[in-house]
Amino acid sequence: MKISKESLRGQTRLAEERSVAERGGVPEPVRIVMQRSGFKELNPLQRLALEEGVLGERNMVICSATASGKTAVAEMAFLKSLIERGRRVVYIVPLRALAAEKYDEFRRKYEPLGYRVTVQSGDRDLSKSPLSLRYDILVTTSERCDSILRSRPMWFEDVGIVVVDEVHLLDSEDRGPTLEMVITKFRKMNPDTRILALSATIGNPEELAAWLDASLVISDWRPVKLTQGIYRNRRLRFIEEEGERIEEVQGTAASPAVRLVEDVVRRRKQGLIFASSRRAAERLAEDAAEAVEPYLTEDERVRLGDLSEKILSVVDYPTEQCRRLARVVRRGVAFHHAGETSEQKRLIEDHFRSGLIKVVCATPTLVYGVNLPAMRVVIRDLKRFSGFYSEYIPVLEYRQMCGRAGRPQYDDHGEAVSIAKSKAEEQVIEERYIRGSIEDITSKMALEPVLRMHILGLIASDFVRKWEQILDVVLSTFYGHQYGSSSQLEGKIEAVIRDLIEYGFVELRDGSYLPTPIGRRVSELYIDPDTGYRLCNALLERRRRKKRASALALLLMICYTVEMRPLLRLGNNWGEMEEKLEELGKESLVSPPKEWGYEYEEFLRALRTSLMFEAWINEAGEDRIMKEFGVPPGGLRAKLETADWLLYAASEISRLLRAGARAELEKLRVRVRYGVRGDVLPIVSIPQVGRVRGRALVRAGYRSLGDIR
Ligand SMILES: Nc1ncnc2c1ncn2[C@@H]1O[C@H](COP(=O)(O)OP(=O)(O)OP(=O)(O)O)[C@@H](O)[C@H]1O
Ligand SMILES: [Mg+2]
Known part of the structure; x- marks a missing residue:
């Protein structure tokens, strides 16, 4: 069923010949997608998918180039299910940034038609409220979807179609198994639920299609030309089917990656740099800010100033990282990585799209599926440090990064440039990444x-x-x-x-x-069974003692779990942690492992992590947490979310075991949520009063809601 380039070209012509006026015979879902998206015509991939039966009954795997418009194909298929059968839609994506993008897009296009869209992209949600039946389209991650599936809500009884976007995630060790389990459950629950799987980067789509008993659509058509190049020794060499081309790079920046984006900003275009670590992304952003600033207009400077303030105001006590981000944003550049809060990331994504931010330096948080206005993508590192040594990243990931360049909505061509540090590396890039083939995906279920x-x-x-x-x-x-x-x-x-x-x-x-x-x-509760077992044991210990557990003991209990990984590193705090452990002594609900081996170190790391939480609930600011524990605000928020969820899980288990720890767990949970000592709790329950204002009010003599009213 593979389609040759020749036949695709033929189809393009055909598509062009069928004028807009002839759309009378167009199926309803197609007409709606085109109209709501403002498309003048379907592109060759979309025509091909229609010919292959995307509006039919069978499952389908679509493996087609980045930016080829796979989302619109999915929209046609899901609208058909909604319009003709009134059956619901699940749309699964791997990244939060992508979930946000799809949610906004579907809501904008389809809510005016009366379809309700919802997004649930955290791994878990503690609200007990079931998925409201009034929603028609759910955008979610595979973990969240699996978690919802476990309570078997009514909502899922009538799912007509499950779209699995970026289905190559199946290959991921930590996330793939959940995705395959979700797909398998949907298929078992209701054999006539359709599965539509999308990806640009799979080496073995035939195998995937055979698993799903699906028809397969393969195409390498891309609406916007994407050229791949290599930069070494101040020389930019583009490698194209027709041959090679050397292009001059104009820029003053010392760093090659920055010079490559400066070169496009100069021409009033935008650039995206992928780096392999947060620190590298931040450093590049600082260099890029220097290079980009001279090209900003007066008006842009004013607007960037406002944006910069907004980014700072997202946290109570800005850390050095927040200030660094605010500083580069002021100059038209941003970094984007998991250390930032989701509000900060969202602001950056929105303003990169609006054109105000010219350059973004990202870790792989933006690698899959997102539509961004980067005419040139620079891939600074093709190696990544994995445990003990650095390894070349998979071709799959390289191609995904390239795919963020030249998105049709924003540019008429795109460039992806990798940086080679040596001649040998230049050769690897050309042979393996540019000319080589994408890896097969394999299941990681058997662990x-x-x-x-x-x-x-x-x-x-x-x-x-x-x-x-x-x-x-x-x-x-x-x-x-x-x-x-x-x-x-x-x-x-x-x-x-x-x-x-x-x-x-x-x-x-x-x-x-x-x-x-x-x-x-x-x-x-969607916790690991091993964690469940550990919590049970600790809580039984609490029941046996018949004595309230201290906050630190409860924090240590939830930190010594797989969910809390990665735990804080010990660095040179090993000795200090051993002292703390001794201090804690019998108070701990978990007995420490023997003093040798990996488990003991893990336990000390859990203790250090619980000390960070203890500092937080004793009102340490984000800046101090960063300084003392090396955890940036985004990392802290993520850990707080995990803690909230584990405390809730512990409280539920305590209820079932009659361990008597619910009250102290619930109180601790609120303290963790707000980052406050116990005396501020009555005050922070007032909407809009955060930890800082709460403390100020208590200091001013307000102790309860009544005092304020
Ligand atoms: N027929 C069309 N006419 C004009 N623009 C289109 C058409 N179809 C899709 N597009 C636009 O192309 C862009 C890329 O589409 P989309 O995000 O669906 O790509 P994709 O195939 O999912 O890529 P990736 O593999 O990177 O996720 C979007 O901005 C979309 O609006
Ligand atoms: Mg996509």
Whole structure:
């Protein structure tokens, strides 16, 4: 079914010939997408997808170039399901930035037609309110979707189509298994739910299509020409099908990456630099700010000044990182990485799109699917440090980064330039990345912790009961398709079930595996079974003592879990942590591991992490947290979210075990949420009163809501 370039060109012509006026016979969903998106005509990929039956019943895998308009194809398919059958839509994406983009886009286009769109992109959501039935389209991540699936809400009973955007995520070790489990569950729950999988970068789309029993559409057509090049020794060499071309780079910056973007800003275009670490992204942004500033207009300077203030005001106590960000933004540049808060990232994305920010230096937070106005993308590092040494990144990722350049809405051509540090590297870039082929994707399902999490999920949500059913679901995943049944796999599943029985989460009764109440709750809470077991043990210890646990003991309990990873590093604090551990002594609800080996270090790191939380609830500012613990505001927010969720999980488990710790856990949870001591709690419950104002009010003598009224 592979389509040659020749036939695609033919189809392009055909598409051009069919004028806009002839659209009478166009199916309703297609007409709506075109009208709501303002497209004059369908592009060749979209025509091809229609010819191959995207409005039909079968599952479909679309593997086509970046920027080829796959989203619109998905929109046609989901509108069909909505219009003709009134069945709901799930749209799964890998990144928050992408979820936000798709949510905004679908809402803008389809809410005026009466379809309601919602987004749920955090990994978990503690609100117990079920997904409201009034929504028609859910944009979500695979983790969040799996978490919602576990409570088997009514909403999911009538899903007509699941769009899996950036389906190559299946290959990811930590996120792929959840995605395949989600797809498998949808298919098992309702065999006529359609699956539409999209990607630009899969080496083995045939295999994926075979798994999904889907028709396959492959195309390398791209609406905007994308040229790949290599920069070395001040020489920019573009490698194209027709041959090579050397282009001059004009710029004064010392750093090659910065010079490459300066060269486009000079021509009133925008640039995006990908770096391999947060620090590198920040440093590049500082250099870029220097180079970009002279090209700003007076009006832009004023608006950037305002934006810069806004970015600072997002946190109570700006850290050095926030100030650095504000400084570069003032000069038309930003960095974008996981250390920033989501509000900050959102502001940067919006203002890069509006053209006010000229250059963004990003880590891979922006690598998949997003539409940004970068005429030139610079890939500074093709190697990434992974544990002990640096490795070349997969071709898949390289192509995705390139794909952010030259998006049709913004540019009429795009350039992706990698920087080579040596002649040998130049050769690798050309052969492996520019001319080489993309890797095959493989399932990462067979790791035991992964299986444990998902098998508990299956049993706890009454998805399966019998051994054969469990095996059937595992074999229906992409893993099962790729590797089939084996005694090794069965042995692993058996071992996992044994663990779950030992944890007290599953029981075997009359040949059926049934969840215990606590096993069910652990699964719904979407915590790792191992974490569930650890929390149970600590809380049973609390019950035995019949004495309130200290905040630090509770914090340590939630920090010594896989969810809290990566834990803070020890650096040269090893000795200090051992002292703290001694101080904590019997107060701890978790007994420390033996003093050798990996687990002990992990425990000390958990302790250091809990000390950071303790500082936070004792009202340390973001700046101090950064200085003392090396955690930037975005990192802190992410950890606080995890803590909130684990405290809630612990409180739920405490309820089931009658451990008596609910009150102290709930109080701690509110303190963690607001970052305050106990005396400010009555005041921070007032909307708009944060930790800083709350403390000021208490200092001024207000102790409760009544005092203020
Ligand atoms: N028929 C069309 N006419 C004009 N513009 C279009 C058409 N179809 C899609 N586009 C525009 O092309 C841009 C890229 O589309 P989209 O984001 O769907 O690409 P994609 O194939 O998903 O790429 P990626 O693999 O990078 O995610 C969007 O701005 C979209 O509005
Ligand atoms: Mg896309």
